Amino acid sequence: MTVETKETNEVKEMREAKPVAAAMAHIDDYAAVVGQSEIGALRTFAKQLQGHRVKMVNSTAVGGGVAEILNRLIPLLDELGVPTRWEVITGGEQFFAVTKGFHNALHGAPYEGHDDWFEIFRNTNEENRHRMQFDEDVVVIHDPQPVALVNARDGSKSRWIWRCHIDLSHPSQEVWDFLRPYVERYDASVFSAPAFTQGLAIPQYLVSPTIDPLADKNRDLDPEFVRDVVERFGIDPSRPILTQISRFDRLKDPVGVIQAYRMVYRHNDCQLVLAGGGASDDPEGEAVLNEVKEAAAGNPDIHILNLPPWSHLEINALQRASTIVIQKSLREGFGLTVSEALWKKKPVVASAVGGIPSQVLHKLTGMLVHSVDGAAYQIRFLLSNPDFARRLGENGHEQVKENFLITHNLMRYMMLFLSLQKSN
Amino acid sequence: MKQASTPFQFVTASYLIRIGRERAVTLAELARGLHSCSDASIFHHTFQSLERQHYISFSNDFAQWALTGCNEAPLAERLAAIDIRDCTTIEGLRDSLTSSVDGYVKLNPSSSSRLSFEPFYFCEAFEFAVPRDERATTLAELEEGIRTSNLQTLHYHFINSRLRLHLQTNDFSHWIETAMELPELARRVDRIDIYMNTLDDLREELVRTIHPWVNQ
Structure with a gap:
């Protein structure tokens, strides 16, 4: 079967273009969004941390929500006077295939690892441990990929935090049994929702992931620019647009979105946009993209946009142009794309998984669903009730x-x- | 302009939330948890929840879970009716909560062990408060301080103050009454209904109430 590729010249040009560094917002710029008093409070607490140095480590510099958060969080901590250094672990294809397998298994998928996977994981973490230095006061390790770096804390007075961005509520026991001894050597852990935890012996704190309202992905855009982007991608701005923004990952269920769309399409005229890219630590992206293209074949109203990681303005424009934003994940860490859509006052239809129910309060800030049928039904409901959809969007923005x-x-x-400083 | 006998000390406050290991999947487990959980947990699910998610039906987490997790609307209403403004100690509040749940479970034994749709996770809130450089010695300075306080600081001074003062009042009213000797204004400030307002609304309402008295 021939897979229809809908990659337009526009997308090809973007993929070949060099990224242009966006002007970073400064801490005082956020006063326009949250008020000067909140910025004053941040400065007050930052003063209490003066002289403290922080290191954050994760597994990818681009692609995915974690890298996006760190890209903004770290410069702002620096600006507040809390010097923070960001390092990314290195690893070969084998290592990232292993960590992707771990990731899926921790989310509850069957673990199909090979005999040498734990060894590959340990060796790559050891290589990174020898390459890096850990002389900061606080070390924050993000997610399972670099978790074994905690071996570096021997003899060190640093405080170590494991920041887990994924839902650990139903992990593969084999993978979790392997990782847990590393995790319990940390001083504290951080989760995005209470339901994600595993009853660890170390303290577990709650920190929700967040979006940057001044970043290119979320800042206000000129409506003409929004229209121009949509038209360049061959999308008709005068007809309803349903959009899911996610990397091409089976856990985001892009094929399920297409199935829901086909059910809606029988009753309502609308277009579907599936836009995303791949993270550098996700080796499955291309295979999933091909599955998605195959599922979409034959319908010219389905637009599959495989965008490069620096397409923030385009993603922002696609969200703003959308009539409804969908996030039909099967498993989810937090699902920051939901907050992005809510910030833009969009009605959201999203799966009740992971951190999504803390963002989408059913019928108040969006619609929660549990199946393809449910997604199709709620999309039809919102398309037929635009006033209700608008209220959801407005509440979502406040949320x-x-x-x-x-x-x-x-x-x-x-x-x-x-x-941690106090407990020291 | 009238001067206070002692200045009002503003603080900057914020909270860190710790996820407990205890969870409940039935009302019976909630009842047990309410007896055994820490004071910081009771504080988080009642006082601290008042600042979050004002779209939901009830402003304390126990009531909200009784409704959405257990579909026990009468219990939810009973728990929501416990007004934290009447409570000056966590122990007093815990007693009110446990007697409501224990009483309901006793009257409705079939509800007691029915599995909830979703677990209740006991969390704890830890308060951080740092004194600000600003102090108020007049109502004008108090008003300006309220305008420039972040939302969690307003929550600290207006809601959580009861636990520090062990009085059924808030920091602003307490100071207005004792240091400014304006009991009528103190009463008006304390009457502002935090349950029906967001913290942003609270700030506006505080300023609206205090402002006419500034030049008196």
Whole structure:
């Protein structure tokens, strides 16, 4: 069967283009969004941490929500006077195939690892441990990939935090049994929701991931620019647009979205946009993209956009142009794309998995669903009830403003650092 | 302009939330948890929850879970009716919560062991408060301090103050009454209904109430 590729010249050009560094917002710029008083509070607590140095380590510099958060969080911590260094572990294809397998298994998928996977994981972490230095006061390790770096803490007075961005509520026991001894050597752990935890012996703290309202992905855009982007991708801005923004990953269920769309399409005229890219630590992206193209074959109203990681303005424009934003994940860490859509006052239809129910309060800030049928039904309902859909979007914006902006993340991290300082 | 006998000390406050290991999947487990959980947990699910998610039906987490997790609307209403403004100690609040749940479970034994749709996770909130450089010695300075306080600081001064003062009042009213000797204004400030307002609304309402008295 021939797979229809809908990659337009526009997408090809973007993939070949060099990224242009966006002008970074400064801490005082956020006063326009959250108020000067919140910025004053951040400065007050930052003063309490003066002289403390922080290191954060994760597994990818681009692609995915974690890298996006760190890209903004770290410069802002620096600006507040809490010097923070970001390092990314290195590893070969084999290592990232192993960690992807771990990732899926920790999310509850069957573990199909080979005999040497644990060894590959240990060896790569050891190589990184020897390459890096850990002389900061606080070391924050993000997610399972670099978790074994905690071996470096022998003889060190640093406080170590494991920041888990994924849902550990139903992990593969084999993988979790392997990782847990590393995790319990940390001083504290951080999760995105209470339901994600595993009853660890170390303290477990709650820090919600957040979006940056001033980043290219979320800042206000000129409506003409939005229209221009949509038209360049061959999408008709005058007809309803349903959009899911996610990397091409089976856990995001892009094929399920297409199935739901086909059910809606029988009753409502609308277009579907599936836009995303791949993270450098995700070796399955291409295979999933091909599955998606195959599922979409034959319908010119389905637009599959495999965008490069620097397409923030385009993603922002696609979300703003959408009539409804979908996030039909099968498993989810937090699902930051939901907060991005809510911030743009979009009605959201999203699966009740992972951190999504803390963002989408059913019938108040969006619609929660549990199946393809449910997604199709709620999309049809919102398309037929635009006033209700608008109210959801407005409530959603307030919900994000109160809970899920980067200024909250800065505050929580500083509270955590202060708490560890006190316990020291 | 009238001067206070002692200045009002503003603080900057924020909270860190710790996820406990205890969880409940039935009302009976909630009842047991309410007896055994830490004071910081009771504080988090009642006082601290008032600042979050004002779209949901009830502003304390126990009531909300009784409704959405257990579909026990009468219990949810009973728990929501416990007004934390009447409580000056966590122990007093814990007694009110446990007697409500224990009483309900006793009257409705079939509800007691029915599995909830989703677990209740006991969490704890830890408060951090740092004194600000600013102090108020007049109502004008108090008003300005309220305007420039972050939302969690307003929560600290207006809601959590009861646990520090062990009085059924808030920091602003307490100071207005004792240091400014304006009992009528103190009463008006304390009457502001935090249950029906967001913290942003609370700030506006505080300023609206205090402002006419500034030049008196």
